Amino acid sequence: MSNDNLIETDVLVIGAGPAGLAFSIHYANLIGKHNIPLKVMILEKAATAGNHTLSGAVMNLKTLGELLPEVDLKGIPSITEVKQEDILFLTKSNAFGLPYHPKVMSNKGNHILSLGAMVGWLGGLAEQKGVEIFAGVAGYELIFENGKLVGVFTGASGLDHEGKPMSNYQPPTEVRAKIVVLAEGARGHLTKQLIDKFNLTQDKNPQVYSLGVKEVWEVPEGSFAQGRIMHTLGFPLGADQFGGGFVYGLNKTQVVIGFCSGLDYSNPAFDPHRALQQYKQHPQIAEIIKNGKLIKYGAKNIPEGGLFSWPQLYHDNFMIIGDSAGFVAMPSLKGIHLSIKAAMTAAQAAFEAIKAQDTSKERLSLYEKLFKDTPEYSEMYAARNFRQCFTSNLYLGFLKYGINLITGGRGLSLNGKSRLEADYKHCRPALKGRQLSPMVFDNKTTFDKEADVFYSGTKHDEAQPCHILISSAQVCRDCIEKFEAPCQHFCPARVFELSPEAQGNPAKIILHPSNCIHCKTCDIKDPFQNVTWMPPYGADGPKYENM
Amino acid sequence: MNIIVCIKQVPDTADIKIDPVAKRLLREGIKSMINPFDMYAIEEGLRLKEKLGGKVTALTMGPPQAESALREAVSLGCDEAILISDGAFTGSDTLATSYALSCAIKKIKDYDMIFCGKQSLDGDTAHVGPGIAGHLNIPQIVNVRKIQDIKEGRVTAHRMTEYGYDVLEAELPCLLTVVKDINVPRLPSLKGKMKAKSTAITVWKAADIQAEENRIGAKGSATEVWKVTTSPARPQGKIFEGEGAVDQLVLTLKGLMK
Numbered sequence: 001m002s003n004d005n006l007i008e009t010d011v012l013v014i015g016a017g018p019a020g021l022a023f024s025i026h027y028a029n030l031i032g033k034h035n036i037p038l039k040v041m042i043l044e045k046a047a048t049a050g051n052h053t054l055s056g057a058v059m060n061l062k063t064l065g066e067l068l069p070e071v072d073l074k075g076i077p078s079i080t081e082v083k084q085e086d087i088l089f090l091t092k093s094n095a096f097g098l099p100y101h102p103k104v105m106s107n108k109g110n111h112i113l114s115l116g117a118m119v120g121w122l123g124g125l126a127e128q129k130g131v132e133i134f135a136g137v138a139g140y141e142l143i144f145e146n147g148k149l150v151g152v153f154t155g156a157s158g159l160d161h162e163g164k165p166m167s168n169y170q171p172p173t174e175v176r177a178k179i180v181v182l183a184e185g186a187r188g189h190l191t192k193q194l195i196d197k198f199n200l201t202q203d204k205n206p207q208v209y210s211l212g213v214k215e216v217w218e219v220p221e222g223s224f225a226q227g228r229i230m231h232t233l234g235f236p237l238g239a240d241q242f243g244g245g246f247v248y249g250l251n252k253t254q255v256v257i258g259f260c261s262g263l264d265y266s267n268p269a270f271d272p273h274r275a276l277q278q279y280k281q282h283p284q285i286a287e288i289i290k291n292g293k294l295i296k297y298g299a300k301n302i303p304e305g306g307l308f309s310w311p312q313l314y315h316d317n318f319m320i321i322g323d324s325a326g327f328v329a330m331p332s333l334k335g336i337h338l339s340i341k342a343a344m345t346a347a348q349a350a351f352e353a354i355k356a357q358d359t360s361k362e363r364l365s366l367y368e369k370l371f372k373d374t375p376e377y378s379e380m381y382a383a384r385n386f387r388q389c390f391t392s393n394l395y396l397g398f399l400k401y402g403i404n405l406i407t408g409g410r411g412l413s414l415n416g417k418s419r420l421e422a423d424y425k426h427c428r429p430a431l432k433g434r435q436l437s438p439m440v441f442d443n444k445t446t447f448d449k450e451a452d453v454f455y456s457g458t459k460h461d462e463a464q465p466c467h468i469l470i471s472s473a474q475v476c477r478d479c480i481e482k483f484e485a486p487c488q489h490f491c492p493a494r495v496f497e498l499s500p501e502a503q504g505n506p507a508k509i510i511l512h513p514s515n516c517i518h519c520k521t522c523d524i525k526d527p528f529q530n531v532t533w534m535p536p537y538g539a540d541g542p543k544y545e546n547m
Numbered sequence: 548m549n550i551i552v553c554i555k556q557v558p559d560t561a562d563i564k565i566d567p568v569a570k571r572l573l574r575e576g577i578k579s580m581i582n583p584f585d586m587y588a589i590e591e592g593l594r595l596k597e598k599l600g601g602k603v604t605a606l607t608m609g610p611p612q613a614e615s616a617l618r619e620a621v622s623l624g625c626d627e628a629i630l631i632s633d634g635a636f637t638g639s640d641t642l643a644t645s646y647a648l649s650c651a652i653k654k655i656k657d658y659d660m661i662f663c664g665k666q667s668l669d670g671d672t673a674h675v676g677p678g679i680a681g682h683l684n685i686p687q688i689v690n691v692r693k694i695q696d697i698k699e700g701r702v703t704a705h706r707m708t709e710y711g712y713d714v715l716e717a718e719l720p721c722l723l724t725v726v727k728d729i730n731v732p733r734l735p736s737l738k739g740k741m742k743a744k745s746t747a748i749t750v751w752k753a754a755d756i757q758a759e760e761n762r763i764g765a766k767g768s769a770t771e772v773w774k775v776t777t778s779p780a781r782p783q784g785k786i787f788e789g790e791g792a793v794d795q796l797v798l799t800l801k802g803l804m805k
Contacts, residue, residue, distance in 0.1 A: 136735070170736045537734055538734065539734075
């Protein structure tokens with residue numbers, strides 16, 4: 001590697017999402033008060049910051065206010081205050097208000113916004129503070145020296161399907177940094193490698209996820225009030241599955257409809273995209289969108305395990321923040337404000353480390369120490385055993401959660417820490433009786449995956465190696481045999497297609513990597529862990545606007 | 548070999564909106580990109596520079612936000628970037644635009660080749676490239692799919708035609724418009740993106756390039772827009788499946804030929 005392709009910086013942040021940007025802004029603020037040159041750069045795989053960001057989102061603005069005391073948060077694009085909220089339990093054709101509305105779930109004073117738009121706005125503020133954001137560049141490969149992380153290679157481009165350089169080949173760039181901050185979002189592919197290499201999840205619960213599938217609808221005024229939020233339990237899920245739907249009134253004519261499905265489901269034929277389509281057929285939802293028009297589609301994973309599922313948050317020369325670590329408090333269905341606060345404490349730790357010229361794990365452990373003193377940590381601590389309540393049955397879950405509330409979050413386990421099992425272990429062999437009947441999509445209010453994927457704006461350079469790696473074709477065949485290929489169902493973008501047995505050739509999986517919307521469900525849920533998600537070329541992927 | 552690449556910033560959306568009064572594209576708040584054909588022009592310029600030395604200058608005319616297109620060109624490897632931008636250019640048709648660009652090129656003065664994409668995604672006229680060559684009174688080869696040779700002050704290139712290609716030779720300086728077949732454009736590297744952030748973009752106004760007032764803008768335009776519409780969305784294709792699909796297809800095609 002020639003020096004031509006080497007860049008050096010103090011702090012390299014992977015991912016310009018809310019966590020990566022909050023980290024960089026706070027770090028820049030701290031550096032600004034001292035006489036140290038500001039050298040922080042962010043690599044973002046999306047074409048612009050916010051293009052790969054998707055959330056509901058109902059946000060608690062408190063920590064964003066702490067991050068940006070001088071900024072008027074009313075300037076966030078398309079933000080609106082929560083005015084009305086309902087929690088409903090849906091049966092196939094009815095809806096019931098829940099009798100008890102836990103205070104922790106209240107959204108009074110919170111705001112509905114598009115997290116993607118907020119991230120775009122935050123990116124502008126970060127750049128004003130001297131943070132260098134390089135969008136359209138993915139961190140591809142970790143660089144180690146003497147067993148320690150020292151930087152990241154960006155991906156090469158101009159490769160053919162076999163990975164051989166073509167006439168437009170551009171080599172990777174080597175970025176060396178004293179501290180690397182992993183802010184890749186849920187199931188970051190670099191974070192995953194670091195967790196493995198340094199065994200960062202030892203004695204921890206595995207991270208567990210829900211896949212949130214979301215659509216934005218343009219509706220006639222009066223269909224759903226601006227500032228209204230509705231959360232639902234029940235339909236189309238049975239009591240054996242964790243998940244729920246949401247409807248948010250973003251403005252007078254735009255409504256967000258989404259459905260989150262816990263990936264700890266056991267039926268290999270379950271399909272989270274389909275769950276959203278069924279959800280929209282419920283009379284309660286169908287009424288809202290009956291004269292509407294679909295304008296956007298997307299999906300993302302939510303790390304729901306809580307603080308017992310955090311990997312160790314730091315090690316020599318690196319820290320893990322945001323969804324890559326899992327700052328989500330499930331009872332309130334919130335994480336953005338927690339991620340921002342944690343990112344700020346990580347920035348404090350990075351600042352002290354750079355100042356002292358010591359980036360060892362001992363020095364960076366300040367990050368976790370500082371976060372543990374915040375009210376945001378207390379919020380996560382209170383919810384530490386929440387997700388564990390809901391691993392078998394919804395009603396039993398509420399009972400367990402009730403006990404949780406009485407015992408101050410401790411629950412009934414002896415050491416106060418309830419266990420979780422990784423999502424991929426939950427698949428049960430395909431049972432004929434549990435096959436889902438085919439669903440007919442009317443292309444007015446319900447859409448098949450191909451149609452929905454169009455509304456994600458996703459685009460990939462066709463001339464590149466497939467970015468979804470299948471380790472073993474034999475394992476793939478075994479999976480088809482045993483589970484009837486759950487990938488064809490769990491992927492919300494139809495990247496995986498099952499080509500049935502024909503003319504003596506066994507059934508096999510065909511990949512459509514250019515459909516990918518970067519949710520990484522395949523990497524999480526594949527029952528044999530036979531799929532590895534890698535970033536494609538920079539700027540490829542969905543083009544979320546106002547998501 | 549000093550090369551100028553003319554590029555245009557176009558809307559990056561399938562959802563084109565038109566101002567019904569001014570009969571122009573609405574660009575405000577719409578994401579934009581470099582006209583895809585111009586990416587091939589940039590790539591060809593860069594490959595020639597890498598082979599023969601010299602420098603590549605990216606040139607565009609447009610509103611101030613066209614600067615981002617030039618920065619992208621620099622991130623790919625262009626050495627310099629010039630934006631001609633002035634309220635006086637507003638309303639320019641292809642005649643006035645090619646005149647203004649030719650004025651800027653005269654000011655750059657030292658050049659051997661000019662590359663353009665064969666046409667723009669939004670206007671689709673394919674006028675501006677040839678227009679520039681006309682104003683500069685230099686030879687041009689359009690729809691180039693391959694540069695065969697450059698030597699002794701002459702370029703030999705393949706011009707794509709409907710059924711094949713012509714081999715043409717022209718004296719330098721010369722203007723070439725290129726088609727997609729000519730190369731595969733590169734993606735910007737991180738290093739290139741860093742350079743793009745720090746490179747200064749030169750901005751010239753109408754007076755800086757000595758453009759005559761009555762030859763630019765609406766005043767200098769030979770055409771008047773009567774009506775602009777977006778082309779209707781293509782209807783969904785038909786899929787024939789299962790047994791007898793081929794027979795059905797043949798029948799349908801025969802029906803269409805009647």
